Amino acid sequence: MKNNSIKTVVATGIGAALFVIIGLFVNIPLFSNTSISLQYAVQALFAVIFGPIAGFFIGFIGHMVKDMFAGYGIWWSWVLPSALVGFGIGLLKNRLQVEKGIFGKKDIIIFNVFQVLVNILAWALVAPIGDILIYSEPANKVFTQGFIAALSNSLTIGVGATILLAVYAKTRTQSGSLTKD
Known part of the structure; x- marks a missing residue:
C-alpha cells in the first residue's frame, strides 16, 4: 500500500x-x-494508470500552475473541470487493464465513451456555470467556450490518450504470456 502511495505522489508530480x-x-x-490542449491526453494516460486521485491532482495542480505562469491569473472555474476530468477518467483504472497489457477495441470504446461524457460534464456544464457564478461572464460566451473545450478535449484525449494507452499496454507483459522452457 505504501509503495502505491509513493508511486501515486511521484506520478502526480510528474x-x-x-x-x-x-x-x-x-x-x-x-x-x-x-485551445486544443494536448496536456489532457497525458493527464488521461496518468489517470488510467494511477487512478482518480492522481488524475484529479494532476489536473488541479497542473492547471493552476499553468494559469499562474501564463500571467492572466488563476481561472478556478477551469481549474476545477481539469481536476474533474482527471478524476473521472481515473475511475477507469480498475475497469481497464492496461497494466496487464490489455487495451483492445472494447476497451478503447469504453474509454472513449466515458471520457467524452466526463468532458461534456466538466467543460460544457461545470466550467460555464463556474464562469458565470465566479466571474460574472456572459452565459452565451462561456457555454460556447465550454462546448468547444469539451469537443476539443474529447478529440485530443480520444486520439492522443488512446494512442498513449495502446502503446503503454503493449509495453506491459500480458498475464500468461510468459512460458517456461
Whole structure:
C-alpha cells in the first residue's frame, strides 16, 4: 500500500509538471481563450494508470500552475473541470487493464465513451456555470467556450490518450504470456 502511495505522489508530480509544460508551450488556439490542449491526453494516460486521485491532482495542480505562469491569473472555474476530468477518467483504472497489457477495441470504446461524457460534464456544464457564478461572464460566451473545450478535449484525449494507452499496454507483459522452457 505504501509503495502505491509513493508511486501515486511521484506520478502526480510528474503528471502536473507535464501538464504545465505542454499546456504552456503546445496549444493551438480555437476560440476566445480556448485551445486544443494536448496536456489532457497525458493527464488521461496518468489517470488510467494511477487512478482518480492522481488524475484529479494532476489536473488541479497542473492547471493552476499553468494559469499562474501564463500571467492572466488563476481561472478556478477551469481549474476545477481539469481536476474533474482527471478524476473521472481515473475511475477507469480498475475497469481497464492496461497494466496487464490489455487495451483492445472494447476497451478503447469504453474509454472513449466515458471520457467524452466526463468532458461534456466538466467543460460544457461545470466550467460555464463556474464562469458565470465566479466571474460574472456572459452565459452565451462561456457555454460556447465550454462546448468547444469539451469537443476539443474529447478529440485530443480520444486520439492522443488512446494512442498513449495502446502503446503503454503493449509495453506491459500480458498475464500468461510468459512460458517456461
